[in-house]
Amino acid sequence: MVAFFSSLIYYGVMVFVLLAVLARFGIQTASFVAVLGAASLAIGLAMQGTFSNFAAGVMILVFRPFKSGDLVDIAGTRGLVADIGLFSTTLNTLDNKQVIVPNGSVWGETITNYNANETRRVDMTFGVGYDDDLAVASKTIRSTVEAHSLVLAEPAPIVEVAELGDSSVNFAVRPWCKTEDYWRVYFDLHRSLKEELEKSGCSIPFPQRDVHLHQVAG
Incomplete structure (x- = not known):
């Protein structure tokens, strides 16, 4: 990048010196200036996207909204930041695909x-049957969540009835953890809550639909 701008400055100075020498010897340079102006305009329009990406890259490097290794959502893509360049940012998706995003889009x-x-x-939802004891279900969920070694005591986990679904009473379960422990807590609690709810006598209903058949006479 330094070499690119050095070359750009070098050729700019050379053009300026050439025009000055021609003017010194009485040669009209207006036509040369007009041609150079038109060429510069054409190049500028052609490289508008490139300059936009460069300017965005400078902003990213200055304000640092993310760093290498961060998990981000950028321009519709979720992945780990692998490289931050002046013109583009490279992500590695969770299924190990490489995605290069122009910095203008970022x-x-x-x-x-x-x-x-x-x-x-960690936002989760767990449903129990309408015939189950909600107090027992709530106590079981809360004790299981609080017993997990990676769940933080503060802020305290939230366990509340959030929805009366079609076939279940749904609890909103909202524990907090360190960012690096997120997926471990998420997976562990889904398994352990199912096991503990079943041990406490609570059912975990599956979606169901009642179909009524009406016989039409004739």
């Missing part, structure tokens, strides 16, 4: 950085 859209803060909330 800076011009919403950026979600999952590693920006030290802690994250």
Whole structure:
């Protein structure tokens, strides 16, 4: 990049010196200036996207909304930041695909950085049957969540009835953990909550639909 701008400055100075020498010897340079102006305009229009990506790259490097290794959502792509360049940002998706995003698209859209803060909330929903004891279900869920070694005591986990579904009473379960422990907590609690709810006598209903058949006379 330094070599590119050095070359650009060098040739710019050379053109300026050439025009000055021609003018010194009485040669009209207006036509040369007009041609150079038109050429510069054409090049500028052709490289508009490149300059936009460069400017966005500078903004990213200055303000640092993310760093290498962060898990981000950028321009509709979720992945780990592998490289931050002046013109583009490279992501490795969670299934190990490489995605190169122009910096103009990165800076011009919403950026979600999952590693920006030290802690994250794990949002989960668990349903029990309408015939189950809600107090027992709530106590079982809360004790199981609080017993997990990676769940933080503060902020305290939230366990509340959030929805009366078609076939289940749904609890909103919202524990907090360190950002790096998010997926471990998420997977562990899904397994352990199913096991503990069944031990406590609560059912975990599956979606069902009642079909009524009406016989038409004749």
